[in-house]
Amino acid sequence: SPRVFSGVQPTGNLHLGNYLGAIRKFVALQESHDCLYCVVDLHAITAQLVHDDLPGQIRSITAAFLAAGIDPARHIVFNQSRVSGHAELAWIFNCVARIGWMNRMTQFKEKAGKDRENASLGLLAYPSLMAADILLYRATQVPVGDDQKQHLELTRDIAAKFNNDFSQKIAAAGLGVPMAMGDETVNGYFPITEPLIDGPATRVMSLKDGAKKMSKSDPSDLSRINLTDDAEAIARKIRKAKTDPDALPSELEGLAGRPEADNLVGIYAALAERPKADILAEFGGRQFSEFKPALVDLAVETLGPVTSEMRRLMADPGHIDAVLKDGGERAGAIAERTMKDVKQIIGLLDD
Ligand code: ATP
Ligand code: MG
Numbered sequence: 001s002p003r004v005f006s007g008v009q010p011t012g013n014l015h016l017g018n019y020l021g022a023i024r025k026f027v028a029l030q031e032s033h034d035c036l037y038c039v040v041d042l043h044a045i046t047a048q049l050v051h052d053d054l055p056g057q058i059r060s061i062t063a064a065f066l067a068a069g070i071d072p073a074r075h076i077v078f079n080q081s082r083v084s085g086h087a088e089l090a091w092i093f094n095c096v097a098r099i100g101w102m103n104r105m106t107q108f109k110e111k112a113g114k115d116r117e118n119a120s121l122g123l124l125a126y127p128s129l130m131a132a133d134i135l136l137y138r139a140t141q142v143p144v145g146d147d148q149k150q151h152l153e154l155t156r157d158i159a160a161k162f163n164n165d166f167s168q169k170i171a172a173a174g175l176g177v178p179m180a181m182g183d184e185t186v187n188g189y190f191p192i193t194e195p196l197i198d199g200p201a202t203r204v205m206s207l208k209d210g211a212k213k214m215s216k217s218d219p220s221d222l223s224r225i226n227l228t229d230d231a232e233a234i235a236r237k238i239r240k241a242k243t244d245p246d247a248l249p250s251e252l253e254g255l256a257g258r259p260e261a262d263n264l265v266g267i268y269a270a271l272a273e274r275p276k277a278d279i280l281a282e283f284g285g286r287q288f289s290e291f292k293p294a295l296v297d298l299a300v301e302t303l304g305p306v307t308s309e310m311r312r313l314m315a316d317p318g319h320i321d322a323v324l325k326d327g328g329e330r331a332g333a334i335a336e337r338t339m340k341d342v343k344q345i346i347g348l349l350d351d
Contacts (some may be wrong), residue, residue, distance in 0.1 A: 004033045005139035007040035007080065007130070009216070011047070013226035014064045016202035016299070017214035020270045020305070021145030027069040029143060029243075035075040036137055036331060037065055039324075042080050042129060043086065046122040047111050047217065059320045060310070064227055066323070067309035077326030080133065082271075086334035089132035090125070092342065096158050096165070097128050106150060131155040135190045136335045142195055146202040147213055151254060152195040159190035169345050175274035189345060201270035206240040210259025227307060231300045238296045243288045250284025252277055264288075268295050271302045 006026060008018060027035055027108040039061045041054065051057060057080050065077055066204045080086050102108065102124050112119035122129075130151050134142055135158070142152055163170065163179060167186040170176035176187025206212040214224045222237055229237070242260045250257060255262040255276075265283075268291075269276040283291050313320060 002033050002141055003139045004029050004035040004141045004143065005038070005134045005136060005137050006036075006131055006143050007038040007043070007063075008038050008061050009044045010054065010061045010079075011044045011051075012057065013202075013224075015214050015216060015224035015226050015227055016303075017145065017201070017224070018216070018265065019068070019227060019303070020160060020199075020201035020204055020267070022143060023064065023068045023070075025143040025196065026065070029141075029196075030069075030071060030075055033141065035070075036139065037070055037075065037077050038331075039065075039079040040130075040131060040133065043126060046126050047121055049120070058324075059317055060228075060314065062320050062324060063310045063313040064306070066313055066320075067227075067306045070322045072327055074329050076327045077323055078331045079324050082324065082328035083136075083332045083335050085136045085332070085339045086129065086132050089136050089342065090129040092195055092346070093128040093131050093135075093158050093162075094125055096162050097131075097154070101157065102127060103156055105154070107147065120209075127151045127154045128158070131158045134193055135159055136338050137331070138191055138338065140191050140193060142193055144195060144197060145204075145213075146197055148195055149195060152193065156192050159188075159192055163188035163189055166345050169347070173341070173344050175341050175345060183237035183278060199270070200273075200276070201266060204267060204270075205259065205263040210242065210263055225299060225303070227303060227310060230302075230307070231296075231304070232302070234299050235296045238292050238299065241292070247285055247286075247287050248280065248283045248291055250280050252280065254280070254284075261288075264291070264295060268298060271298050277292065 006022060008022065022179055026035065029035055039058050041058055044051065044054065062077060066072065070077060105127055108124055108126065111123055131154065134155055144152065160181060163186050164181060170189045171187040175189050178185050179188035204214045206214050208220055208223045218224060222240055225234055241264065243264070244261060245259055248261065255265060265276055265279055270281045272279070273287060340350065
């Protein structure tokens, strides 16, 4: 069956954007696909090298996966650094990808800021490692938020260039399948991965700035709702969320030019699993002073069970570590086969 891969960085507290844009989709895909869900710890050291408690952060993302309903027995849950193929294949992809491709990435520009010369080389090469994460398992589908669209296009470019450059060697090794590339057909080894960026919340915005996405690494904790926030914290953050002074519109067009209002209505719709138009039909004409408490109730009701299950799981780190170890072993077995093939294709002598 089609294979799904996706990753989350252990860079801080998981938030509502990660939950609605990624993790909730991970859960749904389990019914129809073979899934690998990865805590991408090697990515977490690209923007910031030293972390106060990286093991705790890795365990907390794992706990969130499990609490949200990912089943580590039927699928694979593991942390990236445990499987050495990620770093190995990333090196090879560093030699496939071009520097110009990396320089164009908006995530790099945003995260590197003004002092680009001083960003880590790892931050620049981040998309190569991400391509390796996905293609190490030859995953065909990758559920992500909208911010990862450009990186997934680059993953496709890397797979296409590898397939194209090695087409004859792939055929000679008997490892290819015919793939259409423009007018030509090449022997492809890596699939051209399809991004799954759909659903009602592909880009949840910061509660403090409707032009910025909600992020784990945003220094302001008020900018996001964390999965670990209690009811009181959720209420405070939504109460303080930026809005404009107008009442809610009753139709979708009325949200144009009102990014903060649009974001809060979008969050409500995604949590309720109802269309935005429906929410506006219900709340149109009402003030934020009425809408916000309704949003608080809904957020607390939806996230509460996930939060309490996360707390329960975090009390037993031994269990979480056992899940990651078992997942790492199963992921490692798939990765090993890919690396053998890749070495054979390139001509790197191996047993
Ligand atoms: P960081 O600030 O460290 O990059 P992040 O919040 O962007 O953290 P990631 O670990 O980089 O989280 O991304 C994990 C997944 O969550 C990805 O699929 C990403 O597209 C998705 N995601 C991140 N932020 C949002 C958001 N605001 N809305 C929807 N999806 C999001
Ligand atoms: Mg991110």
